[in-house]
Each structure stands twice: as structure tokens, then as C-alpha cells.
Amino acid sequence: MNNSANENLRELLAGFMDEAAARQTAEDIEKGEEILGAYSAPQPDERVLAEVKKNVVVAVRRRRTVIFQRRILGAAVAAAVIVVSALVLMRYGNPPNSQQARVVAKSVLIPSRVWEGADDADVTVLKAEIDNIQNELSGAQSDDTSGNGGTAVGDLETELIEINGDMWKG
Amino acid sequence: MAQRDIDRVIIGCNKGDEGCFTQLVDMYGRRCFGYFYRLTGSRDLSDELLSELFVKLVEKIGTYRGGSFDGWIFTMASNIFHDHLRFKQRQTRLLDEHSRRIKSQSSGVASGYDGDADKMQKALGELDSDVRELVMMRFYSQMSFREIAESRREPIGTILSKVHRGLKRLRELMG
Numbered sequence: 055m056n057n058s059a060n061e062n063l064r065e066l067l068a069g070f071m072d073e074a075a076a077r078q079t080a081e082d083i084e085k086g087e088e089i090l091g092a093y094s095a096p097q098p099d100e101r102v103l104a105e106v107k108k109n110v111v112v113a114v115r116r117r118r119t120v121i122f123q124r125r126i127l128g129a130a131v132a133a134a135v136i137v138v139s140a141l142v143l144m145r146y147g148n149p150p151n152s153q154q155a156r157v158v159a160k161s162v163l164i165p166s167r168v169w170e171g172a173d174d175a176d177v178t179v180l181k182a183e184i185d186n187i188q189n190e191l192s193g194a195q196s197d198d199t200s201g202n203g204g205t206a207v208g209d210l211e212t213e214l215i216e217i218n219g220d221m222w223k224g
Numbered sequence: 225m226a227q228r229d230i231d232r233v234i235i236g237c238n239k240g241d242e243g244c245f246t247q248l249v250d251m252y253g254r255r256c257f258g259y260f261y262r263l264t265g266s267r268d269l270s271d272e273l274l275s276e277l278f279v280k281l282v283e284k285i286g287t288y289r290g291g292s293f294d295g296w297i298f299t300m301a302s303n304i305f306h307d308h309l310r311f312k313q314r315q316t317r318l319l320d321e322h323s324r325r326i327k328s329q330s331s332g333v334a335s336g337y338d339g340d341a342d343k344m345q346k347a348l349g350e351l352d353s354d355v356r357e358l359v360m361m362r363f364y365s366q367m368s369f370r371e372i373a374e375s376r377r378e379p380i381g382t383i384l385s386k387v388h389r390g391l392k393r394l395r396e397l398m399g
Contacts, residue, residue: 061368070381079388086391089398090363093344095258102271103253107246109275113282114242121240 127181230293237285249278256301259364263305263357265345277304298365299375302357347397355390362387 063083067076190213233251236244256277260270280300288296348356361372369387373380 061370063369066369066380067384070384079384082392082395083388086359086395087363089395090344090359090391093342093398095261095344096267097254098257098271098274102257102274103249105271106253106275106278107249110245110249110278110282111242113279114240114245117282118240 234285234288234293237282245278245282248281252297253278255364256297259298259301259360260305262345262348262360262364264308265349269308273301273304273308277301280304292367292371294365295367295371295375298361298367302361302375305357343398347394350397351390351393355386355393358383358386359390359394 063080064076067079070076071079230251233244233247237248253274257270257274260273261267264270264273277297277300281297284300348359351359358372358376361367362369365372367375369380369383373383376383
């Protein structure tokens with residue numbers, strides 16, 4: 055079955071021993087490999103190869119789904135950053151229109167249907183973080199009326215930006 | 225097999241083409257099975273490791289960065305075999321089996337696993353596990369000594385010496 059076409063064995067061995075020893079060693083290796091070739095291992099059953107192919111196809115489809123979920127998650131996190139940024143702007147730029155902001159934030163931050171059945175570990179961790187931030191956002195929006203909202207929303211924005219960075223790093 | 229054909233299939237795999245992955249099974253399945261069989265002596269176990277290898281290949285194909293694909297896939301096969309050995313060693317300790325059985329199984333070759341071990345399998349069982357694995361890697365992967373040395377992060381002189389020793393001993397045992 056061998057051999058490693060681009061390699062001159064005698065030349066290679068000559069770097070470690072004299073010419074006669076290199077010739078003898080190369081011969082030992084070649085004859086040993088000939089014996090291995092003469093006693094080949096059994097072949098796998100065709101049924102086994104068919105099963106392996108089936109498993110591979112399942113793995114490819116699963117991988118495709120995970121990649122899709124990651125892309126959607128990335129988009130959701132990016133959208134969340136934009137929403138929180140908008141909240142901060144509204145807080146410091148214009149008089150807040152809290153009711154409107156809440157509606158927008160929730161519509162973007164609750165892509166729960168997308169994650170049903172997600173089993174990739176990274177996706178699960180990121181999903182948990184999104185849920186956590188969603189809760190914090192709700193808390194921050196409540197605080198908004200009591201005067202703490204600006205700081206809380208600002209912290210939240212920082213956190214989302216960090217997660218978004220992690221997301222694209224993979 | 226032409227490198228161009230392999231490259232074409234790998235491009236397809238990177239695009240998520242199921243047909244290209246199954247083509248890889250056709251191209252490498254038999255050789256990888258032979259490699260696992262010669263290291264484990266068990267058909268059933270070789271079937272399992274083969275399946276594990278190709279499923280892992282689906283996850284890792286994006287990390288292939290050119291060069292010898294044979295080297296890449298057999299390095300992954302070797303890692304899977306070593307993971308199996310570690311698992312067996314843990315299991316063996318837990319079960320507190322007989323010491324001879326521990327030695328036989330932890331070295332990776334169970335010449336009587338299926339009761340159908342051939343003469344070559346028995347002779348391979350006489351080699352040191354490290355030497356046996358190198359000889360098998362060289363034979364089934366068709367990697368050059370340089371590639372094997374790079375893959376194993378060992379000096380090429382050490383690899384040459386081990387393979388030479390192993391094949392010479394094999395000739396004696398088979399003679």
C-alpha cells in the first residue's frame with residue numbers, strides 16, 4: 055500500500071548513518087512493508103460502510119442546523135445591541151418613550167421559537183445569556199421610571215456588546 | 225488518487241454537501257478500517273471507531289488547511305484511537321480486571337478479541353504499542369516519514385528508528 059511517493063528513503067536515512075547502513079535499513083523497511091501488504095487486514099462490511107454514511111449524513115444535517123442557529127443568534131444579539139443603544143439614546147437624548155421602547159425591545163429580544171430544540175453547547179450558553187439580559191432589560195426598564203434606568207441600561211449595553219464580540223469570535 | 229479530486233471533494237464538504245462526505249467514506253473508509261483493525265484486533269470496535277472518525281470529520285473539516293489530507297485524516301484517526309485507549313484504561317481500572325488482561329487491553333491490541341485474529345495480528349501484538357502504531361500509521365496513511373514526524377511532533381530520526389525496528393521484528397516474527 056505504501057509508499058510516500060515524494061520521499062527518497064535511502065537519501066533520508068543517509069542523513070543519520072553511513073551509506074551501507076542506510077541501504078540495509080531501507081531494505082529492512084521495504085521488505086517489512088511488503089509483508090504487511092501481503093497480509094492485509096480484513097475489509098469492513100459494506101453494511102458497516104453504509105451505516106457510517108448514514109451517520110455522516112445525519113451529522114451534516116445537524117451541523118447545518120447549528121450553523122443556521124448561530125447565524126440567527128448573531129443577528130439577534132446585534133439587534134439587541136441596537137435596541138439597547140436606542141434606549142440609552144432615548145434616555146439621554148430625548149424624553150423617553152418607554153412604552154414604545156419596551157415593545158421594540160421585546161419583539162427583537164424574544165426569538166424563543168428559533169431556539170427550541172437547540173442542542174449545541176455554545177448556542178445553549180449564548181441563549182442563556184440572552185435570556186439573562188432579557189430579564190435584566192425588563193428590570194432596567196422598570197427602574198427607568200424610578201430614576202436608575204440610565205445606569206442599568208448602560209451596563210446592559212456594555213454586556214451585550216461583549217457577548218456580540220464573543221459570538222463572532224465563535 | 226489525484227490531489228485535485230481530493231481537493232474537489234473537500235471543497236464540497238466545506239459547503240456542507242452530503243454527497244461529498246459520503247465520497248470521503250468511499251475514499252478512506254477501507255484504509256481507516258484496516259488501520260483501526262490492526263490496532264485493536266476487533267471488527268466491532270473498528271466499526272465503532274470508523275463511524276466516530278467520520279462523524280468527527282464532519283465537525284472538523286473546516287479546520288483542514290491544505291497539505292496532506294491523508295496525514296490530516298490519519299492524525300485524527302490516531303487521536304480517536306488514543307481517546308479509546310484512555311477510555312479503556314479508565315474502564316479497566318474501575319473494573320479491577322486481571323493484570324494480564326489490563327496489559328493486553330491497554331496496549332490497544334487484543335489479539336483474541338473476536339477469536340479470528342490472523343498470524344499478522346498476533347505478530348503485531350508482540351510489538352511495543354508505540355512502535356506498532358507508527359508502523360500502522362506509515363502503512364495505512366501512506367504518509368512520508370517527514371509528515372509522520374511532524375504529525376507526532378517527534379524527531380524524524382526517532383520515527384525512522386522505531387519504524388525500522390518494528391518492521392524488522394515483524395519480518396522475524398512472520399518468517
